[in-house]
Amino acid sequence: MLDIRLVKRLGATEIDCAFEARGPVTALFGPSGAGKTSVLSMIAGLIKPDSGHIRLDGDILFDAAARVDIAVHRRRIGYVFQDGRLLPHLSVASNLDYGRWMNGLGRNAERMNQVAELLGIGHLLKRRPGALSGGERQRVAIGRALLSEPRLLLLDEPLASLDAALKAEILPYLLRLKQQAGMPMVYVSHVASEVEMLADTVIRIENGRTLAPA
Amino acid sequence: MAYLSDQEWTAIALSLRIASVATLVALPFGVFVAWLLARTRFPGQSLLDGLAHLPLVLPPVVTGYILLLLFGRRGPIGMFLFDTFGVTLAFRWTGAALACGIMGFPLLVRAIRLSMESVDRRLEETASTLGASRFWVFLTVTLPLAMPGVVAGLLLCFAKALGEFGATITFVSNIPGETQTISSAIYSYTQTPGGDAGALRLTAISVIVALAALIGSEWLSRRAGRRVQGL
Numbered sequence: 001m002l003d004i005r006l007v008k009r010l011g012a013t014e015i016d017c018a019f020e021a022r023g024p025v026t027a028l029f030g031p032s033g034a035g036k037t038s039v040l041s042m043i044a045g046l047i048k049p050d051s052g053h054i055r056l057d058g059d060i061l062f063d064a065a066a067r068v069d070i071a072v073h074r075r076r077i078g079y080v081f082q083d084g085r086l087l088p089h090l091s092v093a094s095n096l097d098y099g100r101w102m103n104g105l106g107r108n109a110e111r112m113n114q115v116a117e118l119l120g121i122g123h124l125l126k127r128r129p130g131a132l133s134g135g136e137r138q139r140v141a142i143g144r145a146l147l148s149e150p151r152l153l154l155l156d157e158p159l160a161s162l163d164a165a166l167k168a169e170i171l172p173y174l175l176r177l178k179q180q181a182g183m184p185m186v187y188v189s190h191v192a193s194e195v196e197m198l199a200d201t202v203i204r205i206e207n208g209r210t211l212a213p214a
Numbered sequence: 215m216a217y218l219s220d221q222e223w224t225a226i227a228l229s230l231r232i233a234s235v236a237t238l239v240a241l242p243f244g245v246f247v248a249w250l251l252a253r254t255r256f257p258g259q260s261l262l263d264g265l266a267h268l269p270l271v272l273p274p275v276v277t278g279y280i281l282l283l284l285f286g287r288r289g290p291i292g293m294f295l296f297d298t299f300g301v302t303l304a305f306r307w308t309g310a311a312l313a314c315g316i317m318g319f320p321l322l323v324r325a326i327r328l329s330m331e332s333v334d335r336r337l338e339e340t341a342s343t344l345g346a347s348r349f350w351v352f353l354t355v356t357l358p359l360a361m362p363g364v365v366a367g368l369l370l371c372f373a374k375a376l377g378e379f380g381a382t383i384t385f386v387s388n389i390p391g392e393t394q395t396i397s398s399a400i401y402s403y404t405q406t407p408g409g410d411a412g413a414l415r416l417t418a419i420s421v422i423v424a425l426a427a428l429i430g431s432e433w434l435s436r437r438a439g440r441r442v443q444g445l
Contacts, residue, residue, distance in 0.1 A: 044343050045343075046339050046342075046343070071342075072339070072342040072343055073342045073343075073344075073345050073346055073347050073348075073350075074345075076345070077343065078343065078344075079340070079343040081336070081340065085336055085337055085340040086444070087337060087340070087341065087354075087355060088337075088359070088442060088443060088444030089358045089359060089441050089442055089444065098341070098344050098346075098354075099344040099345055102341070102344055102345035102346040102350055102354075103344075103345040128444050129444040130443055130444030131444075144344065145343075145344070148344045148345055
């Protein structure tokens with residue numbers, strides 16, 4: 001379970017959010033510019049909140065009062081960015097393996113095949129990121145995050161940068177991911193239909209503030 | 215080859231050896247300083263920046279003289295090196311390599327730093343969410359993506375080291391077989407009656423070596439560039 005209270009001033013906007021996510025899939029839903037991505041970045045540890053706390057399954061990842069701030073690379077939180085962000089100098093296979101290397105996890109061919117099959121990226125392994133379509137890139141990014149064996153997966157509008165046809169291509173993979181991967185997820189989106197399809201809990205965010213559940 | 219005298223061959227070999235050693239030894243320091251300047255914030259950073267660039271703006275003779283003061287037999291560092299390790303740098307080829315490395319250092323740091331600054335920070339963040347510590351982010355993301363700049367910096371440093379004259383001759387003099395490089399050999403020829411032919415031969419060699427280095431690094435850097443673009 002994710003338990004969050006975050007306050008952060010970013011330029012002119014102030015983020016002041018509090019919610020509990022019991023998953024499996026929690027959606028952060030709200031208009032563009034509401035501060036959803038900033039909230040994800042704070043959960044991942046990429047932005048430091050001014051005050052508040054982040055607890056995951058009872059572990060404190062951040063607590064301003066207790067001066068706890070676990071480093072990004074120790075949080076074991078997977079992050080799928082809007083724009084994929086594959087490492088351009090590595091092959092698809094190496095991108096997928098990256099989290100395993102960095103976390104010192106043993107080679108697990110079965111898991112690799114399972115994820116590759118789930119996301120339909122088995123035939124791309126030898127390619128380089130520059131030779132992938134937008135949809136393929138995004139699927140590899142999801143696979144890469146999954147294979148780092150995170151405790152929680154953050155997905156930041158993974159469909160936003162794709163056109164309608166590609167969205168339709170990826171949505172089924174996300175549904176399968178939810179059904180088969182069994183990993184708690186926080187899914188950020190401003191599209192109601194995506195959220196309805198995927199989320200068990202919906203947290204609405206507007207102007208940096210969480211609203212009462214609808 | 216009969217066209218060149220033994221002494222000229224020695225000068226050429228020595229130049230290449232000095233420039234290679236200078237560049238290779240400067241490389242890890244250059245990468246580290248470039249990373250400090252491009253990716254960290256700390257007090258005294260502009261001082262480090264200034265120090266690293268100093269050899270670029272100081273007259274080379276001044277740099278050579280400072281080296282002589284510091285690393286000469288009676289200089290504080292020179293005395294320490296001799297007493298502890300029995301190492302002498304002044305008037306030795308190793309001293310020439312030190313002088314050349316220091317003269318090339320600003321060019322090395324500058325090229326690497328610029329390309330590190332252009333590495334997308336978001337990719338570094340991504341790597342850290344995948345479990346990479348700062349050190350591993352540097353080693354697996356920043357450095358490989360800055361590789362075109364590293365190659366360019368290596369070439370600039372090597373070229374500078376190969377042609378260095380002022381600091382070298384001040385610090386280690388112009389001793390045939392020990393510290394006489396192509397540049398100082400050419401200088402000696404121009405100071406000797408009838409030395410024109412020798413000076414011209416060595417000049418031609420300089421042009422050939424420089425061109426080869428340029429073409430080689432262009433090729434390397436194009437390869438590195440393709441890789442960085444994910445192709």
